Amino acid sequence: MQDDLIDRIYECSVVPEAWPTVLDDVAALSGAVGGLLFSARKALNWTASDRVADVFAEYVNDGWFGKCSRRVCLMSQDAPSFFVEHDFWSDAEIDADPVYRDFFRPRGFGWSAGTGLQVPTGDNIVFSVERPFTDGPVDPDSVARLNMIRPHLARSALVSARLQHKRAQGASEALTALQLPAFLLKATGEVAEISPLAADLSDHVVHGAHGRLRLRDGQADRILTDAIAALDRDAGDMVRSFPVRGDDGLPRLVAHVIPVRRGAHDVFGDSFALLLLIPVTSDRAPSATLMKSLFDLTPAEARVARGIAAGETPEALATEGDVAISTVRTQLRRVLEKTGCARQADLAALLARIGASAPG
Secondary structure, eight states: OOOHHHHHHHHHHTTTHHHHHHHHHHHTTTTSSSSEEEEEOOOOOEEEEEHHHHHHHHHTTTTHHHHHHHHHHHHHOOSOOOGGGGGGGOHHHHHHHHHIIIIIIGGEEEEEEOHHHOOSOOOOEEEEEEEEEEGSSSOHHHHHHHHHHHHHHHHHHHHHHHHTTTOOSSHHHHHHHHOOOOOEEESSEEEEEEEETTOOOOTEEEEEEEGGGSSSSHHHHHHHHHHHHHTTSSSTTOOEEEEETTTTTSEEEEEEEEOOOOOOOHTTTTTTTEEEEOOSSSSOHHHHHHHHOOOOOOOHHHHHHHHTTOOOOOOOOOOOHHHOOOHHHHHHHHHHHHHSSSSHHHHHHHOOOOTTTOOO
């Protein structure tokens, strides 16, 4: 079921009418009754499971969305994770919160798990699943299940948000509407079609033999090759979001490899994958921005990466996290693989300026 759900999540990227049913299944992973997807750049767009759609239409239309602190708390977190109410507030604080007291609880809700995404493009995306108040808070095991599919939700929602949750009539319209450098790729890595903003990426992209797309950053190109090759296999831990460096070694783009699945072929034809290349707009990429854009890092891996960037040793991170040093070393090895770094020093340099503000 997990592989089928992931395929349907990616279908939603360009088939927005599929989101309500998929959000139902995402909610079921945590014993919730429905799910929400909000995205905002210049305007607010949202979609929801049918079972909660009417409630959240009220939530948006009657002004509760603007009053709710849950979204603000989610967007303030660096960790790539779903969070629950008790990560932010005590029971007394929840009881006194007017949005929970006067809106959610009278309608039978009051517990949730949510996650926020901030992308260098200015897109702000929030997912949540909603549980009835009588069922109690979302438990840690449910959060762990949600975190397993979070990278796929993030990539799909990014495309969906750029298209403003509207279905494009064809590949050219979709690629133009993305307003980002993007390439449609065949299974061989050959370029099938490009977006208008992808035409001037010669500093980072070259076209190799047989029309195959190559990245000038050799480490990123190897990750891209592996990611495309793995799309036909059950490779749930395969890296599909990674930095692309310039000649100076600093990250200039974040690449996202998004499978074309199911109904998405109606828009993208027989293409195999969509490659998005998102510019990191500062001269030196703040690590907070970069970390939030690398969707494949787990919460534990992100903690290790932040620690290394701050100059901490694996031994210190193990002590702070109350975990074995072997666990931290395994997490560090995965971070190096996912970021295309060969050494710990390279990772520290890549994630320089920890804690800097994200570019607007």
